[in-house]
Amino acid sequence: MSILKRCLAAATAIAISMSLTGCHGSQGLKEFEIPEEFDESKNYEITFWAKNDSNKVQAQIYQQAIADFEKLYPNITVNLRPYNDYNRIYNDVITNISTNTTPNVCITYPDHIATYNTGKNVVVPLDGLFDDEKYGLGGSALKFDSPRKDEIIPQFLEECSLGGIHYAIPFMRSTEACYVNKTMVEALGYTLPETLTWDFIWEVSEAAMKKNADGTFAINGQNVLIPFIYKSTDNMMIQMLRQKDAGYSDSDGNILIFNDTVKELLKTIAKHGETGAFSTFKISSYPGNFLNAGQCIFAVDSTAGATWMGSHAPLSDIHESSKVEFETEVLPVPQFDPDNPKMISQGPSVCIFNKEDPQEVLASWLFAQFLLTNGVQAAYSETEGYVPVTSKAQGSAEYTDYLSRIGEDNDEHYDIKIKAAKLLIDHVGETFVTPVFNGSASLRSAAGQMIENVTKSVRRHETVDDAYYDKLYGDITSLYHLDSLGGDSLGKKDLGELPGTAKALIASLIAAWALIALSFLAPKIKKKLKAK
Amino acid sequence: MKKFLALILAAVLMLTLAACGDTNDEPANNGDDGNSVNEPAENGDDANADAASEGVMTYEEYAAAAVDTQVTVEAYVQAKQSWWDNKATVYTQDKDGAYFLYEMACSEEDYAKLTPGTKIKVTGYKSEWSGEVEITDATFEIIEGDTWVAEAFDATSLLGTDDLIKHQNEFVSFKGLTVEAVSYKNDEPGDDIYVTVGLNGQSYNFCVEVYLTGTDTDVYKAVGELKAGDVVDIEGFLYWYEGVNTHITSVTAAN
Structure with a gap:
């Protein structure tokens, strides 16, 4: 009977322990260790979640x-x-x-990795893999011509570092551009500057709002005109703040965005939103649709x-x-200080998720690294105004030939696309990224949501005054839970008292x-008592 | 005592397992497969279909209102497109016209209640996005009682005319369209399907919107198998994107 009891107790203990292990990653996977050899005798099936820009060629x-890749590694699907x-x-x-x-x-985006990493050993740190002699960047045992670490554009690679550890490799890079209907700007009596300023854009946009007696816009003769449309208002606010050297966040996750500069910027935006000179993708539609129909002058x-x-x-x-037919100019986003331009660096990176089998992770790394080879880099970047992330691909004969053939056709060598890529290549030193922390993705969204x-609100004729902005700051803080991020979002924060259900579970x-x-003890105590 | 001990331990074990939630090994997907497209009309009390409450706009008043105006309407749910982050996108209609509710504030629990025919009162802002007139930033309440599901309005004769847009967002049908091209958004099944159809020498872009009719629906499979030259009858919601862009809900070979 005592054996039965002990078995029951032991089984229960094991069951409880197992049930806890099964809970949402509470234990997490084992830390990934690089295998000495990649096992080519076994088959591995890996999944790749990819993003494309509604572009079938991608x-x-x-x-x-x-x-x-599968030709090179037939045991990996x-x-x-x-x-x-x-x-x-x-x-x-x-x-x-x-x-x-x-x-x-x-x-992925680094902002997202910061959230994924709140679990234990979820995303694989890549520094060890980068430097692995056999399978690392430029490794000796690779079956393809991989770039060396120093052949990845250092700035792009640095963007994949969180807390000093690389959790991703860059895949493609882009920035934002202002696509300008130059024909219309000149028809309004203006000359495009080399670097656009916010003041210039607002002035031209308002000048374009003049109407004919029949209600159509004088500049295009149409019923519709939105002179300035911004696709990503997240980026709009972030870049404005960086250009003004104003608060956004710091690397500790402190939220600095609710400041007077933001309020001043919003007031300016509101002024032009009210006249109809400015709108956004979320409110109106894709800037390109309006630009190409002659209904927009500055499309970012x-x-x-x-x-x-x-x-x-x-x-x-x-x-x-x-x-409609017009001349398009591709310029950097508008600036407050044209002598010191600042623009965002963006674009997809690639991360690898940890698995129980280190060989499966190694297979994943081999594929991820394959995405950095010249053939993939050049081909993908040429689908859009992307830039390859390695100097090796940027300097390849294929890519330099591609750039040199600008405007040869309106497809592969479409001039606007190649101008956009060159814009980033020429301004890499003026790009920036925002600090990454758990919650930085929410802060990004919050920045745009205010715009x-x-x-x-101004389009709907609501009162937009100081009280409105106070309420806006409160609403946005609450909507994006920004009050639970500040300063302690890297795992240091006090989470407060445990909920009642958790307390009951622990009890x-x-x-x-x-x-x-x-x-266990009862029979022994009984025995002792009997013995006495 | 032993029985009591076993009972306590079993209860604790169950509690810990229950707390662990979903342990399904299948990849989870936040998307909404949206098999909630309306079935052929299952009319409730049609006579009361347009009975509106105090302060509620008629469709005519709604249509006349300027973009960015606050509007309040009552309408019947015809289909649900998606629920995402406490926001629901829903096709609604009354006897006089249709209203597309884009990302209306809605809990997941309430979303489940929005079955075809359900009458709701909606307050939001009239908006326009690439030609699609919709109600945004909306809230709603369910009005118990009446239910109504629209019959498809045959809009074939209006294709290519200025009058078609008057039926925007309505549940409509088109007869005898010739398929010109079919392509998946990403070149393979899994996302929207773009369908170009022709009638009387004009081409129109329709769409199987994957959030409305997911990859496991009959219409998704049927449209994926269409070939250029097929002549078909189509039902769907008269959505607009830079022109008519019907969201197809059923396709059959034309008689």
Whole structure:
């Protein structure tokens, strides 16, 4: 009987311990250790969650890269899952972390990795892999011509570092550009400066709002005109603040965005939103649609969206009959100080998720690294105004030939697309990224949401005064939970008192362990008492 | 005592397991497969379909309102497109016209209640996005009682005319369209399907919106198998994106 009791107690203890282990990553996976050899005798199936810009050629390039890689490593099968939206990837990854069903390789943004990493050993740190003699960057045992670490553009690589550890490799880089209807600017009596300023854009945009007696706009003769449309208002606010050297956040995760500079910027934006001279993608639609229809003068969008911009854009969502002919100029985003321009660096990076089998992780790393080879880098970057992330690919004969053939056609060598890529190449030293921490993705969204809200409010004739801004700051703080990030978002914060259910669970566990102990000790105590 | 001990331990074990939540090994997906497209009309009390409450706009008043105006309407849910981050996108309609509710504030629990036919009162702002007139930043309340599901309005004769837009967002049908091209958004199944159809020498871009009719729906599979030259009858919601862009909910070979 005592054996039975002990078995019951032991089994219960094991069951409880197992059930806890099964809880959402509470234990986490073992830290990844690089195998000495990649085992080519076993088959590995890995998943790759990728993002493309509604550009079919990009999907085809991923497929081609996978096919080429699988030829080199026949024991690795790569399953592609395409996405059109970074946020969808982010949300699906978070959902899948709890069930240990993350992808193996995933297109990502460093902001997102900071959140993934709140779990234990979820994302694989790459520094060891970078330097591995056999399988690292430029490694001796690789079956492809991989770039060395020093051949990745240092600034782009640094963007993948969180707390001094690299959790991703850059895949492509872009920035934002202002695609300008130069014909219309000149028709309004202005000359485009080499570097756009915010003042210039606001002035020209307001000048364009003049109407004819029949209600059409004088500059285009149409019923619709939004002179200035910004695609990503997150970026708009972030870049404005960096240009003004004003608060946004620091690397400790302190939220600095609710400051007077932001209020002044919002007031200016509101003024032009109210007249209809300014709008956003979320409120109106894609800047390129309006630009190509002659209904927008300054369209700010990613350089990775260049194939949608201009009269002869190879990609377009508007009917041919709606397009108008004009000269397009591609310029850096507007600046407060044109002598000291600042623009955001963005674009996809690639991270690897940890798995129980280190060989599977190594297979994932081999594929991720393959995405840095010249063939993939050049092919993918040429689909849009992207820039390869390695000096090796940028200096390759294929890529330099591509750049030199600007404007030869309106497809592969579309001039706007190549101008957009050159814009980043020429301004790499003037790009920046924002600090990354758990919650930085929310802060990004909050920055843009303030512009969206204030623009909508003035369009709806709401009162926008100091009280409005106070309420806006409060609403945004609450919506994006920014008050729970400040300063302690890297794991140091006091989470407050435990909820009642958690307390009850812990109490139950303590009681269970006490009963288990009692079941062990009771017979012994009885024996001792009997002996006495 | 032994029985009591076993019972306590079993209860604790269950509690800890329950706290662990979903341990499904299948990859989870936040997307909404949206198999909630309306079935053929299952009319409730049609006579009361347009009975509006105090302060509620008629469709005519809504149509006349300027963009960025606050609007309040009552309408019947026809289909749900998606729920995401406490925001629901829903196709609604009353006897006189249709309203597309974009990212309306909605809990997941309430979203489940928005079955086809459900009457709701919606307050939001009239907005326009690439030609699609919709209600944004909206809140809603369910009005118990009436239910109504629209029959598809045959809009075939209006294709290519200025009158088509008057039926924007309505549940409509088109007869005898010739398929010109079918392509997946990402070149393979999994995302939207773009369908170009022709009638009387004009081409129109329709779409199988994957959030409305997911990859496991009959319409997704049927449209994916269409070939250029097929002649079909189509039902769907008269969505707009830089022109008519019907969200297809059913496709059948034309008689």
